[in-house]
Amino acid sequence: MNMNMMEAKESRAKHWLSYRSELKVLDCTIRDGGLMSDHHFDDKIVKAVYQACVDAGIDYMELGYKASKRIFSPTEYGRWKFCDEEDIRRIVGENDTSLKLSVMADAERTDYHVDILPRDQSVLDMIRVATYIHQIPAAMDLLKAAHDKGYETSINLMAISTIQEWELDEALEIMADSETEAIYLVDSFGAFYSEQTQYLARKYLRHAVPRGKVVGMHAHNNQQLAYANTIEAIILGANMLDASIGGLGRGAGNCPLELLLGFLHNPKFRLRPILQCIQEHIEPLRAELHWGFDIPYMITGLLNQHPRSAMMFNSSDDRMDIVKFFDTVIEEE
Amino acid sequence: MNMNMMEAKESRAKHWLSYRSELKVLDCTIRDGGLMSDHHFDDKIVKAVYQACVDAGIDYMELGYKASKRIFSPTEYGRWKFCDEEDIRRIVGENDTSLKLSVMADAERTDYHVDILPRDQSVLDMIRVATYIHQIPAAMDLLKAAHDKGYETSINLMAISTIQEWELDEALEIMADSETEAIYLVDSFGAFYSEQTQYLARKYLRHAVPRGKVVGMHAHNNQQLAYANTIEAIILGANMLDASIGGLGRGAGNCPLELLLGFLHNPKFRLRPILQCIQEHIEPLRAELHWGFDIPYMITGLLNQHPRSAMMFNSSDDRMDIVKFFDTVIEEE
Numbered sequence: 011m012n013m014n015m016m017e018a019k020e021s022r023a024k025h026w027l028s029y030r031s032e033l034k035v036l037d038c039t040i041r042d043g044g045l046m047s048d049h050h051f052d053d054k055i056v057k058a059v060y061q062a063c064v065d066a067g068i069d070y071m072e073l074g075y076k077a078s079k080r081i082f083s084p085t086e087y088g089r090w091k092f093c094d095e096e097d098i099r100r101i102v103g104e105n106d107t108s109l110k111l112s113v114m115a116d117a118e119r120t121d122y123h124v125d126i127l128p129r130d131q132s133v134l135d136m137i138r139v140a141t142y143i144h145q146i147p148a149a150m151d152l153l154k155a156a157h158d159k160g161y162e163t164s165i166n167l168m169a170i171s172t173i174q175e176w177e178l179d180e181a182l183e184i185m186a187d188s189e190t191e192a193i194y195l196v197d198s199f200g201a202f203y204s205e206q207t208q209y210l211a212r213k214y215l216r217h218a219v220p221r222g223k224v225v226g227m228h229a230h231n232n233q234q235l236a237y238a239n240t241i242e243a244i245i246l247g248a249n250m251l252d253a254s255i256g257g258l259g260r261g262a263g264n265c266p267l268e269l270l271l272g273f274l275h276n277p278k279f280r281l282r283p284i285l286q287c288i289q290e291h292i293e294p295l296r297a298e299l300h301w302g303f304d305i306p307y308m309i310t311g312l313l314n315q316h317p318r319s320a321m322m323f324n325s326s327d328d329r330m331d332i333v334k335f336f337d338t339v340i341e342e343e
Numbered sequence: 344m345n346m347n348m349m350e351a352k353e354s355r356a357k358h359w360l361s362y363r364s365e366l367k368v369l370d371c372t373i374r375d376g377g378l379m380s381d382h383h384f385d386d387k388i389v390k391a392v393y394q395a396c397v398d399a400g401i402d403y404m405e406l407g408y409k410a411s412k413r414i415f416s417p418t419e420y421g422r423w424k425f426c427d428e429e430d431i432r433r434i435v436g437e438n439d440t441s442l443k444l445s446v447m448a449d450a451e452r453t454d455y456h457v458d459i460l461p462r463d464q465s466v467l468d469m470i471r472v473a474t475y476i477h478q479i480p481a482a483m484d485l486l487k488a489a490h491d492k493g494y495e496t497s498i499n500l501m502a503i504s505t506i507q508e509w510e511l512d513e514a515l516e517i518m519a520d521s522e523t524e525a526i527y528l529v530d531s532f533g534a535f536y537s538e539q540t541q542y543l544a545r546k547y548l549r550h551a552v553p554r555g556k557v558v559g560m561h562a563h564n565n566q567q568l569a570y571a572n573t574i575e576a577i578i579l580g581a582n583m584l585d586a587s588i589g590g591l592g593r594g595a596g597n598c599p600l601e602l603l604l605g606f607l608h609n610p611k612f613r614l615r616p617i618l619q620c621i622q623e624h625i626e627p628l629r630a631e632l633h634w635g636f637d638i639p640y641m642i643t644g645l646l647n648q649h650p651r652s653a654m655m656f657n658s659s660d661d662r663m664d665i666v667k668f669f670d671t672v673i674e675e676e
Contacts, residue, residue, distance in 0.1 A: 203574060203606065204537065204571065204574060204575065204578075205578070231567075233570070233602055233605065234564075234567055234569075234570050234571070234599070234602060235570065235571055236567075237566070237567050237568065237571075238537065238567070238568055238570075238571030238572075239571075241536060241537060242537065245537075245538070266567070268638065268641065269566055269567060269641065272566065272641070272645040273536065281669070282666065282669060282670075285638060285665050285666050285669050286666050288638065288665065289663065289664065289665050289666055293663075305601065305618060305621065308601065308602065308605070312605040330622065330626075331622065332618050332621065332622050333615065333618050333619050333622055336614070336615060336618050337615075
């Protein structure tokens with residue numbers, strides 16, 4: 011073995027066994043999982059996830075949305091669609107921990123002038139703005155307002171697998187020019203393979219890093235690739251990672267936090283509290299909420315479609331007839 | 344955009360939308376799944392998998408093992424541990440299809456002089472030799488005998504995540520010198536990440552390709568990476584891919600065939616017959632056989648251990664107490 015090979019091997023080994031301290035993990039169990047429960051969760055569950063995140067050394071926990079009560083009815087949706095300050099405090103008190111708290115705010119669906127308090131009146135640390143490409147101007151207003159109120163901010167541009175590349179490039183320029191601290195690569199439909207993830211992660215990093223911003227990764231598990239794609243983004247330099255306990259999240263769910271912690275070697279993370287939470291609180295929800303990889307979600311991911319048809323199918327009486335779902339979706343293509 | 348970038352993009356697009364005709368898919372549903380059922384499967388199931396493979400355009404189907412009846416009792420194990428010619432023919436007749444048939448033969452556990460018939464007396468096309476590193480000489484004898492009887496051959500070196508690199512290099516030299524047509528990269532414990540898969544696939548290809556041999560990939564799903572690692576191996580040049588319907592296989596199971604067919608763009612492959620087989624025959628087995636990703640299998644994969652402790656745990660009364668399993672395994676490490 012020559013010296014170059016030895017050095018290459020040593021550097022790889024160092025990489026495999028070391029860790030990147032600037033890498034942050036965000037738990038989105040209650041927020042993304044809320045899309046399967048209309049944001050109804052018992053306080054007991056939310057408290058258990060909060061405590062598990064604290065005990066496991068997670069960096070951020072996302073509690074839900076800051077949705078407008080003019081647009082969404084508080085009698086129809088659970089309280090984690092609105093995340094009123096008093097509801098959050100009932101779970102976290104003054105949150106005297108190292109875990110930071112975030113909520114997601116959808117562009118054009120958030121009354122941010124009234125519903126997002128000045129930061130010194132809130133236990134929240136971060137506002138994460140979610141937007142479709144056509145809402146970018148509204149998203150930028152929302153993001154600036156949150157930033158000006160004192161919050162950390164990030165932006166999640168959704169459904170990018172359905173837009174043109176020139177649109178994405180322009181959106182990335184605008185986001186890189188904004189106040190945001192992080193720009194998330196989001197695989198809304200669970201449609202990316204490793205090559206797309208790598209291509210897009212490099213593109214996001216080219217825009218974000220020179221402006222001092224971090225790239226995040228938010229993956230869905232329609233093709234059992236949420237964790238794999240998150241790893242690819244990490245390898246390329248993404249430093250903010252979304253994951254959820256037991257993978258709880260919309261449709262096929264998210265990158266499972268328990269898998270992600272296995273890959274990260276930072277000793278501040280602990281797996282056991284997450285396993286405890288899965289066993290006692292998350293797995294018991296599965297029979298009711300039906301998240302996680304299955305064939306209908308695989309099919310929408312494969313076809314780069316929103317999972318809503320699979321979600322409807324999975325709550326219908328036909329839910330075992332996956333061939334029927336396949337035939338229907340293929341015919342509509 | 345300059346010309347180099349345009350060319351790079353065109354070549355990527357070509358790669359994403361094209362296919363590699365020399366790439367072969369082997370269905371190991373009944374063989375690897377047999378490790379969860381002691382190789383008991385009703386003829387109805389085996390016939391359904393066979394028909395699904397034929398209809399879906401799969402290249403090879405593996406029926407089971409050629410285990411020695413001196414070592415393993417035919418009253419204890421099902422017939423797919425032995426794959427007698429008459430049992431195979433009861434399923435496939437003369438196999439007048441384009442689907443080739445294989446069995447696996449374990450080194451030191453196969454009476455190959457008597458149990459492997461001359462090829463002109465069998466409907467089998469391929470003998471796949473499985474071996475641990477210390478059995479390589481016995482495996483080479485077995486492989487040569489199968490080759491000399493007229494079969495296609497391949498070799499699966501198992502549990503390589505537990506051996507030293509100099510041992511692996513020597514084994515690869517021996518295998519590359521042998522009669523085998525394919526050398527499989529095998530992730531027995533589901534312990535590989537993409538970087539290990541890439542490193543090892545490149546190593547295997549360096550040995551195999553100059554000798555005119557193909558590299559195969561056989562992955563396990565302990566960390567939800569079986570499909571992702573199979574894709575990585577494909578990208579680097581692996582041309583023989585193991586997968587199973589519904590991922591049925593030992594422990595966390597294999598790369599799901601339905602996912603793999605989604606990635607491969609060769610129009611000869613059809614997804615619908617596989618979905619039909621899942622719905623009618625494979626999913627109904629899940630409650631009894633308990634394969635597929637779960638936390639105990641994740642833990643053994645993460646720790647690079649054989650899944651047997653997780654398999655025992657999953658068939659015990661404690662099976663919901665994943666924290667207990669975690670504590671036990673960590674303590675024994």
